[in-house]
Amino acid sequence: MLLSGFDPAAVALAATRLAAGDLVALPTETVYGLGARADDDAAVAKIFAAKGRPADHPLIVHVLDAADAAAFSTELPALAKRLMDAFWPGPLTVIVPRAPAMAAAAAGGQTSIGLRCPAHPVARALLTAARAQGVLGVAAPSANRFGRVSPTQAQHVVSEFETDLLVLDGGECEVGIESSIVDCSRGGAVLLRPGVLTQAQIEAALGQALQANDAQAPRASGTLAAHYAPRATVRLHSAEALAARLSQPLPTGLAVYSRTVEVPHVGLRRQMPADALAAAQQLFAVLRELDAAGAQEIWIELPPQGSEWDGVRDRLTRAAAAFEA
Numbered sequence: 001m002l003l004s005g006f007d008p009a010a011v012a013l014a015a016t017r018l019a020a021g022d023l024v025a026l027p028t029e030t031v032y033g034l035g036a037r038a039d040d041d042a043a044v045a046k047i048f049a050a051k052g053r054p055a056d057h058p059l060i061v062h063v064l065d066a067a068d069a070a071a072f073s074t075e076l077p078a079l080a081k082r083l084m085d086a087f088w089p090g091p092l093t094v095i096v097p098r099a100p101a102m103a104a105a106a107a108g109g110q111t112s113i114g115l116r117c118p119a120h121p122v123a124r125a126l127l128t129a130a131r132a133q134g135v136l137g138v139a140a141p142s143a144n145r146f147g148r149v150s151p152t153q154a155q156h157v158v159s160e161f162e163t164d165l166l167v168l169d170g171g172e173c174e175v176g177i178e179s180s181i182v183d184c185s186r187g188g189a190v191l192l193r194p195g196v197l198t199q200a201q202i203e204a205a206l207g208q209a210l211q212a213n214d215a216q217a218p219r220a221s222g223t224l225a226a227h228y229a230p231r232a233t234v235r236l237h238s239a240e241a242l243a244a245r246l247s248q249p250l251p252t253g254l255a256v257y258s259r260t261v262e263v264p265h266v267g268l269r270r271q272m273p274a275d276a277l278a279a280a281q282q283l284f285a286v287l288r289e290l291d292a293a294g295a296q297e298i299w300i301e302l303p304p305q306g307s308e309w310d311g312v313r314d315r316l317t318r319a320a321a322a323f324e325a
Helices: 008-019 041-051 066-070 078-087 121-131 154-160 199-206 239-246 276-292 307-321
Strands: 002-004 024-026 033-037 060-062 092-097 112-116 166-169 180-183 190-193 233-237 254-258 268-271 297-301
Touching: 002 008, 002 154, 008 024, 008 033, 008 121, 008 166, 024 121, 033 041, 066 078, 078 092, 078 199, 154 166, 154 276, 199 307, 233 239, 233 307, 239 254, 239 297, 254 276, 268 276, 276 307
Parallel strands: 002 166, 024 166, 060 112, 092 180, 233 297, 254 268, 254 297
Antiparallel strands: 024 033, 092 112, 180 190
């Protein structure tokens, strides 16, 4: 059921469904999420079942504000509060110690929990309406089958789930890739997943350097080696390697997504923006579009090394890893 997220009646219906333990798909500024009330483990189990997602792979809980975030945590560490003050509402998830009685299923059984305050007006309207019905947070991973390309348009969600799932249409997502995830549950701050926020921006808000990731870090959403994969095989190439490969005989069903390499002789091609934020915003939509056009292989030019490209590079690397031998 696809309804306008800007229709108050549709938002009210979605909030009622969430309160009753049903699933709802909602837009955020990053990607569309498949949501359930985070304090109901049976409702959260429906997310794992619908996505085919392992139950120990944690979800991010979306909250309206810091007050609701506090309900899910034994404490909100000072570093987490600094990040929340700087970037909420927005594309930043903080991992904090979890309140023992809250959201065990959403946390994948861990003693920590990821919390985010989305900026999208439809998501905020839904969280407001749901809170009025006793829902303090909504667990919402990307609204797609596990490991596949995240949805940035409502129709992407509809194509993933052939059910009576209520989908709130909030238009195309402004950010286009998932939030940055910073672990603040162990004293310091560790970046577990890059997004559109740069390391410099995060460190400026923290007032100190990020610590290195390590084997003791909690599991976090979207950090498996292979993820975000289309049906087509993804191959990443430097600009030089891509130009060289394009001068050789080409495979059937080839698509190319490049930033600097000219590919006029390839029919299925898309231009990657030179700006990192614009590239992030369109990335998943382009992968889905090339899939739908029948691409069998997608050759992609690696983004440049600047930290502003870390989120895009991360998603592409994980998409390609799904096809590595």
